Amino acid sequence: MNPEPIIAPSMWEKPDRSTTAGEAIATPSLTYWQDVRQRLWANKPAVISIGFIVVLILAAIFGPLISPFSYFEQNLRLSNIPPVFETYRVSDDTGNNTRFFLNASNFNLYQVSEGGQVEGLLRGGRKDILKKRQGFEFGNTDIVLDYSSRPARLLRADGTTLRPEGWQWNMTYVFGTDQLGRDVLVRQLYGARISLLVAFVATLVNFFIGIFYGGIAGYIGGKTDAVMMRIVEIISTIPLMLYVILLMVVLNSGLISIVVAIGSVFWVDMARMVRGQILTLKQQDYVAAARTMGAGTGRILTRHLLPNSIGPILVTLTMLIPSAIFIESFMSFIGLGVTPPMASWGTLTSEAVETMRAYPHQLFFPAAAISLTMFAFNFLGDGLRDALDPRMRR
Incomplete structure (x- = not known):
């Protein structure tokens, strides 16, 4: 009896040389700087940092040029305005609506549009230093600013508190203003x-x-x-x-x-x-x-x-x-x-x-x-x- 072959005859078949798949380069050769760039782009914190630096450079160059304000322009009436504020709305008997916000730090009211643009400082009556109050007139509607306690409150004529309608981003001064009213x-x-x-x-x-x-x-x-x-x-x-x-x-x-x-x-x-x-x-x-x-x-x-x-x-x-x-x-x-x-x-x-x-x-x-x-x-x-x-x- 002839012993069975250890290696099957099918394993001795010649390989198919018609294809060049075996000669394909699996990984292309890279130069040193190509390899550096590839590894740098794979580093996410470094890529984010590059993007931040590029944006910062472009903003520093072109930002002051397209801004409607200058770095030295002052407007003391609009000093210390925050970038975000709570807005209030008051309606008079004629149906006119006045939208404004309270700067709780200097106890001033500023009129603001529906889109969030600051339109100016609202002038009120004389301040009562002893009672720490100031009145404001909106047509036939009177509002009292009471800053005797913190936080300051806005009161209606009947003594009820005027409730804010929501928060609004300052669209005129996106980062607010400083103590001299500069953007x-x-x-x-x-x-x-x-x-x-x-x-x-x-x-x-x-x-x-x-x-x-x-x-x-x-x-x-x-x-x-x-x-x-x-x-x-x-x-x-x-x-x-x-x-x-x-x-x-x-x-x-x-x-x-x-x-x-x-x-x-x-x-x-x-x-x-x-x-x-x-x-x-x-x-x-x-x-x-x-x-x-x-x-x-x-x-x-x-x-x-x-x-x-x-x-x-x-x-x-x-x-x-x-x-x-x-x-x-x-x-x-x-x-x-x-x-x-x-x-x-x-x-x-x-x-x-x-x-x-x-x-x-x-x-x-x-x-x-x-x-x-x-x-x-x-x-x-x-x-x-x-x-x-x-x-x-x-």
């Missing part, structure tokens, strides 16, 4: 211009001074490196915030003083980081090959060393930008920043602190803008760090 939204957007300008200056300073200063020190080395880094250490011994304050006291307050102060010292951390990268990369074989072929110091730095350090440079840059924005906001907060009537997030925060309990919305918007901007740049820096690191590739 908070347009001042917020103008403050974004100041902060983004400071961020742009910090970027240029880090690029043109910090990168090349650290690159030259790290590549040349020796006594040149020692002298250049001692200068960096001397600047670093003084705290950055104190140095900026001292420099701005000498130059007086203003936007130009902030730019000069930040531009003169903000490149130190970038120079140190680039120097460390260059010290590591200059020992590589491709640098020795370029030097053997007669490439000069400038060409080796700009064509070989700095491009290979672009990953850490971009990450450090995105981390330093929110620091520059915070420094400008802090300087403006303590009175050493931009001068009135110019607006920045720091000055808006400083002005709002004085009326924080009565008008918290004036503090919320600039504080939220500073926080969201710093979060956006930090998330973007984290995303770039992960995307530029080849070891993070799955």
Whole structure:
């Protein structure tokens, strides 16, 4: 008896070579920057941060241009108006309806349209200081504002309380107004211009001074490196915030003083980081090959060393930008920043602190803008760090 074959004859059939499916490339080859972009877009916090930064830049550039108000225009009759309010409606004997809202912080009534536009301040009768009351006439209908207790109440002639009809968003001043009746939204957007300008200056300073200063020190080395880094250490011994304050006291307050102060010292951390990268990369074989072929110091730095350090440079840059924005906001907060009537997030925060309990919305918007901007740049820096690191590739 012949033993049964261990392998079935059908398994010895020749494969079908008419199809090229086996030769298809399952995953297309990507360049380094294509792979970086793919990993960056897969990072949702970084993508959201990019979108927020783009929207912020566009709003800061075009927002004040299309706004019907300017950042310095004052209207004391419409001061301290909130962005959201409860509306009331009063009808007289002729059938006319008057829609208004009560600002419970300054005990004023403001007429508002059906669409939510603030039309003006309603004038009432003389205030009774002792009884803490004020009367208002709406045709044949009388309303009494009683602010003897908190919250203030609106009373009809028969003593019953006038009930609000609902909440309404302020469509004239979307973010409300400040203590001088200026539109908070347009001042917020103008403050974004100041902060983004400071961020742009910090970027240029880090690029043109910090990168090349650290690159030259790290590549040349020796006594040149020692002298250049001692200068960096001397600047670093003084705290950055104190140095900026001292420099701005000498130059007086203003936007130009902030730019000069930040531009003169903000490149130190970038120079140190680039120097460390260059010290590591200059020992590589491709640098020795370029030097053997007669490439000069400038060409080796700009064509070989700095491009290979672009990953850490971009990450450090995105981390330093929110620091520059915070420094400008802090300087403006303590009175050493931009001068009135110019607006920045720091000055808006400083002005709002004085009326924080009565008008918290004036503090919320600039504080939220500073926080969201710093979060956006930090998330973007984290995303770039992960995307530029080849070891993070799955």
